[in-house]
Amino acid sequence: MSKPPILLMGHFYQPKLDELEKLYECHRLWAAADPEALFASLADRCQIVVTAGGRGIKADEMDRLPNLKLIASFGVGVDAIDLEHARKLGIAVSNTPDVLTEDVADMALALMLGTIRRIPQGDRFVRDGRWLAGGMPVTHSLQKRRVGIVGLGRIGRAIAKRCAAFNTEIGYFGPNRKSDTDYRYFSDIVQMGEWADVMIAACPGGPATFRVVSRAALEALGPDGVFVNIARGSVVDQEAMIELLAGGGLGAAGLDVFDDEPNVPQALIALDNVVLHPHQGSATYTTRAAMGQLVIDNVGAFVQGHELPTRVV
Ligand code: 8YV
Numbered sequence: 001m002s003k004p005p006i007l008l009m010g011h012f013y014q015p016k017l018d019e020l021e022k023l024y025e026c027h028r029l030w031a032a033a034d035p036e037a038l039f040a041s042l043a044d045r046c047q048i049v050v051t052a053g054g055r056g057i058k059a060d061e062m063d064r065l066p067n068l069k070l071i072a073s074f075g076v077g078v079d080a081i082d083l084e085h086a087r088k089l090g091i092a093v094s095n096t097p098d099v100l101t102e103d104v105a106d107m108a109l110a111l112m113l114g115t116i117r118r119i120p121q122g123d124r125f126v127r128d129g130r131w132l133a134g135g136m137p138v139t140h141s142l143q144k145r146r147v148g149i150v151g152l153g154r155i156g157r158a159i160a161k162r163c164a165a166f167n168t169e170i171g172y173f174g175p176n177r178k179s180d181t182d183y184r185y186f187s188d189i190v191q192m193g194e195w196a197d198v199m200i201a202a203c204p205g206g207p208a209t210f211r212v213v214s215r216a217a218l219e220a221l222g223p224d225g226v227f228v229n230i231a232r233g234s235v236v237d238q239e240a241m242i243e244l245l246a247g248g249g250l251g252a253a254g255l256d257v258f259d260d261e262p263n264v265p266q267a268l269i270a271l272d273n274v275v276l277h278p279h280q281g282s283a284t285y286t287t288r289a290a291m292g293q294l295v296i297d298n299v300g301a302f303v304q305g306h307e308l309p310t311r312v313v
Helices: 014-023 035-042 059-063 083-089 101-116 119-127 154-165 189-195 215-221 238-247 285-303
Strands: 005-008 025-028 048-052 070-074 092-094 146-150 169-173 184-186 198-201 226-229 252-255 274-276
Touching: 005 014, 005 035, 014 285, 048 285, 059 083, 070 285, 083 092, 092 285, 101 119, 101 154, 101 198, 101 226, 101 252, 101 274, 101 285, 146 154, 146 189, 154 169, 169 189, 184 189, 189 215, 198 215, 215 226, 215 238, 238 252
Parallel strands: 005 025, 005 048, 048 070, 070 092, 146 169, 146 198, 169 184, 198 226, 226 252, 252 274
Antiparallel strands: none
């Protein structure tokens, strides 16, 4: 039996990509000498696209594959996929939730602690030999601070659980109050900024959360405030954030995600009060393998006519 064709639009965890390539006739868009010709050659027979969270798939790309029936994405966030268009065309979309929650939450805590206790700056201090001339300046503490989480979904809750172990008070902002927690709810992010010492963005990206962490929210967080982002660059007003960090209006930031990755503005790189990380929240062997397996499972379920294990649309 011939292998079903798949258009691979974004690279993902190599060992699982290798497995997928053994099972299907895979075409790597990023390696194609002529991407247009590849789309054209697959147009009448390709039902499956596998993409990565950051790459997604645009409406016009879906249009070029008139037989497309499944978009299996490697990642929980589906903000780079035009979901409305997929819905309209009756194309199913799957993602990789749950398996990455704990690692992403760990990354939020690592960034929060690393930013407040200035761990990378300390590393540079030792490497540069500056310790020999005297001790590193003292830092702020996380103890007894207030942490406001933007988005109390799966990842937000995993972050809150960890924050509780660090003796912090926990609040959250989101569209709805959750009936099953006692964490302090804010329906207004600026009010949460006024209350919080640390704000952690953990909400999905996309139009509903675009720039939800506004200039006003960051100003409310204030000169001693710390902003952590493990969500998407789009959820924060990056320009305002850089201005406030540079001018002392915001204390510090720990960032795993950015607008227009992997292009990080020089103005942000130049700052000493930021910890920067190259979108690695889910990037551990175990989690990436589990995410890749979910992609394979969703594709397999589609081919066999079964319900998708993690369907979004
Ligand atoms: C991945 C992510 O890095 O799951 C997500 O939404 O942002 C990350 O886990 C990304 O999707 C891989 O492309």
